Every structure is written in C-alpha cells, then in structure tokens.
Amino acid sequence: MSYAHHRARWAGALALLLAGGGLVGGPSAQAEESPPTDRELLAKCDNGTKKCVFHPTGGLTITPGEDHRVGDLAFNCTEDDQTSSRAWEDTTGETNTHKVSLREDFETDFLGFIKIFKASFEQSFTRTxxxxxxxxxxxxxxxxxxxxxxxxxxxxxxxxEGTVELIFEDRFEGKRYWYVPFEATGPAEGEPSVKTQRSRPMTAEERGTYCA
Structure with a gap:
C-alpha cells in the first residue's frame, strides 16, 4: 500500500475521532455545569434541605457606625454666639455579604433562611x-x-459573621453538604448612638447666600 493511501486512511480516521469526541484531551461534548451561587443555596435553606443552620464564628461585635450629618445646617450671621435648635430623624439599615434583606415582610425567596438566622442569632447572643x-x-x-x-x-x-450549613436529603447539584459564608451588620437597638456638635467658619459664598 502506498504512502499516499496510508495518509488518506489516517486522515479519515482522525476526522471521525474529532467528530465523535474520541480524542483524549479534546474538549468534552458537554460543558461542566457551574455550581449554584450562594444566594441560590440560601434560598434552599429550610426549603428543600434536611437541615439548615447558621453557625456564628466568634462573638458579636458592637461598634459605632459611620459618622454622618443629621438635620439642617445652622448659620450664625450675627456678631454674637448663638444657640440654634435642629430637629432631625435618621434611619439605620442593614447590610450583608449576599444582599439578602433579613426583613420577613419584604423577602419571599429567603424566608426559611431569615427565620433560621434570626433564631440562631437570638440563641447565641440573647439579642434580637x-x-x-x-x-x-x-x-x-x-x-x-x-x-x-x-x-x-x-x-x-x-x-x-459565620457559616450557613445546608444538608440535603438527596444530592443537590452533586453534593449533600454545602457551606455558605455569611456576614451581616445591622442597627444595635438599645445602644445609644454617638452625637456630636460641629462648626466651622462660613465661606464667603455662604455669607453671600445666607447672610445677605
């Protein structure tokens, strides 16, 4: 058999292997599915799991939050020191690593996780x-x-901060055990906020606007 004939037969066999995905090291016929996101897993908490629990890591930290202005500015255009009253209202909200609102009247997909998180938080730290x-x-x-x-x-x-442990009766996306890190910050009710009075000289522009 001639060299040209052998080469033709080898080229044909190679084409068949490529078409059928038979070459070792070649791309798989079906791409591997990506694992579920942390939010998808939290939505499964107490909604398809055999067990779901939040395990706090370390203790609870209570600290002053971001310092910011409340109420309107008070301009003193006189030549004497003045005392001004300013009424203000300020709301402190919550944040967490996965942007899940922990309000039961707001969320629907994460109700199971919200209840479990709050119960674990109250039991661990005797706070709500x-x-x-x-x-x-x-x-x-x-x-x-x-x-x-x-x-x-x-x-x-x-x-x-801590970890959400999810255990499924049957495998979920190939695994029975899943772990989701979770960190949350919210207002510490019952703890007094830090309020400070501040002042500075008015600018020329402010004098022209408020003292004209």
Missing part, C-alpha cells in the same frame, strides 16, 4: 436582630459668630 431602626431628636447647637454648625450621628451597629 433588627433590620431597621429610626431615631429622632431635637438638638441644640452652639454656633460661634460667623460660623455654620451642624449635628453628626454615629449609630451603634452590631456585626456577626
């Missing part, structure tokens, strides 16, 4: 989890002559 807290007050500000004054508030927040 709050998704939102509003504080209102009237504060008196001492503003020097020619200055602008304001009030800042830093709410106390509570932070917890």
């Amino acid at each position: 989890w709050s998704s939102s807290h509003t504080e209102s007050q009237t504060t008196f500000i001492n503003v020097p002559a020619g200055h602008v004054g304001w009030v800042t508030r830093a709410p106390k927040v509570q932070k917890v």
Whole structure:
C-alpha cells in the first residue's frame, strides 16, 4: 500500500475521532455545569434541605457606625454666639455579604433562611436582630459668630459573621453538604448612638447666600 493511501486512511480516521469526541484531551461534548451561587443555596435553606443552620464564628461585635450629618445646617450671621435648635430623624439599615434583606415582610425567596438566622442569632447572643431602626431628636447647637454648625450621628451597629450549613436529603447539584459564608451588620437597638456638635467658619459664598 502506498504512502499516499496510508495518509488518506489516517486522515479519515482522525476526522471521525474529532467528530465523535474520541480524542483524549479534546474538549468534552458537554460543558461542566457551574455550581449554584450562594444566594441560590440560601434560598434552599429550610426549603428543600434536611437541615439548615447558621453557625456564628466568634462573638458579636458592637461598634459605632459611620459618622454622618443629621438635620439642617445652622448659620450664625450675627456678631454674637448663638444657640440654634435642629430637629432631625435618621434611619439605620442593614447590610450583608449576599444582599439578602433579613426583613420577613419584604423577602419571599429567603424566608426559611431569615427565620433560621434570626433564631440562631437570638440563641447565641440573647439579642434580637433588627433590620431597621429610626431615631429622632431635637438638638441644640452652639454656633460661634460667623460660623455654620451642624449635628453628626454615629449609630451603634452590631456585626456577626459565620457559616450557613445546608444538608440535603438527596444530592443537590452533586453534593449533600454545602457551606455558605455569611456576614451581616445591622442597627444595635438599645445602644445609644454617638452625637456630636460641629462648626466651622462660613465661606464667603455662604455669607453671600445666607447672610445677605
């Protein structure tokens, strides 16, 4: 048999192997499916699982949150120090690693996880989890002559981190055990916020606008 004939037969066999995916190291006929996202797993908590529980890691941390201005500015256009009252209202919300609202009246897909998280949180730290807290007050500000004054508030927040353990009766996406890291921060109700009075000299533009 001639060399040309052998070469033709080999080329034909190679084409068949490629078409059938028979070559070792070649691309698989079906791409491997991606694993479920953490949000998809949290939606399965107590909604298809044999067991779902939140395991806190370490203790609960309570710290002042971000300091920010509340209420309107107070401009003192006189030559004497003045005391001004400013009424304000400020709401502190929650955040977490997977952007899941922990309000039972807001979410529907994560109700099972929300209830389990809150129960574990209360049992572990003898505190309740709050998704939102509003504080209102009237504060008196001492503003020097020619200055602008304001009030800042830093709410106390509570932070917890841990792992959500999910165990399925049957395999879910190829596994019976799944673990999702979870970290959440929310208002620490019952803990006083930090309020501070601040002032600075007015700018020329502010004088022209508010003291004309």
